[in-house]
Amino acid sequence: MPPPHPTRRTALLAAASIGLGAALPLAGAGPASAAPRPFGPYGSPARRLGPRTRYVDPYGRGDHTTVSAAVGATTGDGWTLVLAPATYRETVTVPADRTGLTFLGASSDPRDTVIVYDNAAGTLKPDGTPYGTGGSATTLVQADGFTARRITFANDWLRAEHPDITSGTQAVAIRVLGDRGAFHGCRFLGHQDTLYADTRSLGVTSRQYYTHCHIEGDVDFVFGRATAVFDHCRFHTLDRDVGFTPYGFVFAPSTARTTALGYLATRCRVTSAAPDRAYKLARPWVPSSDPAAHPSLVVRDTWLGPGVDAGAPYANMRNAHPWQDQRFAEYRNTGPGARVTVPAERPQLTAEAARAHTRDTYLGDWAPAPTGRLRPAGG
Secondary structure (H helix, E strand, O other), rough: OOOOOOOOOHHHHHOOOOOOOOOOHHHOOOOOHHOOOOOOOOOOOOOOOOOOOEEEEOOOOOOOOOHHHHOOOOOOOEEEEEOOOEEEEEOOOOOOOOOEEEEOOOOHHHHHEEEEEEEOOOOOOOOOEEEEEHOOOOOEEEOOEEEOOEHHHOOOHHHHHHHHOOOOOOOEEEEEEEOEEEOOOOEEEEOOOOEEOOOOOOOOEEEEEEEEEEEEEEOEEEEEOEEEEEOEEEEOOOOOOOOOOOOEEEEEEEOOOOOOOOEEEEEOOEEEOOOOEEEEOOOOOOOOOOOOOEEEEEEEEEOOOEEOOOOEEEOOOOOOHHHHOOOEEEEEOOOOOOOOOOOHHOOOOOHHHHOOOHHHHHHHHOOOOOOOOOOOOOO
């Protein structure tokens, strides 16, 4: 019998046996086994980095035992929350008035610090109504200027455990709405609709920057209408126990027509646990809330693995909005999934046009803080 297909939950359980191991609550450890210096080089409640630093530790050695409680205890701008290595099973909302908030993972490995929950779009709220796609998010960031370093954001809702939910299987790990959101060395784990890089409302621009991050899923797992740069990131497509192809799509941008630039993936890698050619690179999402949307995606200087269908990497979500009418393009990609066999299926930028698709042109007057010596987030 072949081994079972990997899921987010098995990945998280595996992570619990790596590095700090029993220090993770997911592994069932007690406080006696917790690491002696939970906040590493980032101080402690007795020796704070600064007056606007709070410490989170499920074993009670910080200011708060949950991330949501720590966010609720902050007011105003510029707070830093240092998260001890642990698996925090909770939903977290960063309200719009918590500007400049930073989540800092105390471990050097983002696999050690996990914020995870398991709502899906079809999961019912206490009032009996479904959460919907946006409401399923484990973490919701409404504030401008949010930064996260070395954190795993996950949604481990599994289709197989909920056969009663046949629609509404979207399960978002994080939804980012604010402007100037930066993620350094983070991981985003889910299946359908993992990373919702979005805006607060139609016509509002939200710039987001993801560097040295690991993002994985299956269906439309990077989606929304933000202006977002993915720099040196890894996109990983999952295997699925299904009898059809494509298994899914990496990107599903829904860029507003009035927004000049959508998603940019530069110097990234697209890898896969699925059979060769099982995935499309993207399809456009034109939501009912914005039927005039004009999705924008540029993938450049990126290695595309064999999991990408090189012959036809794009597809329609709805035939009324064909991908050929959208703003999809590539430039200088490499790898087996980047081979151009049918030029009409793979629009390419000229060298001159490519100069308009860089990190700086997408982010404008915002320059995210440097990453420092940051290693790529592991799978």
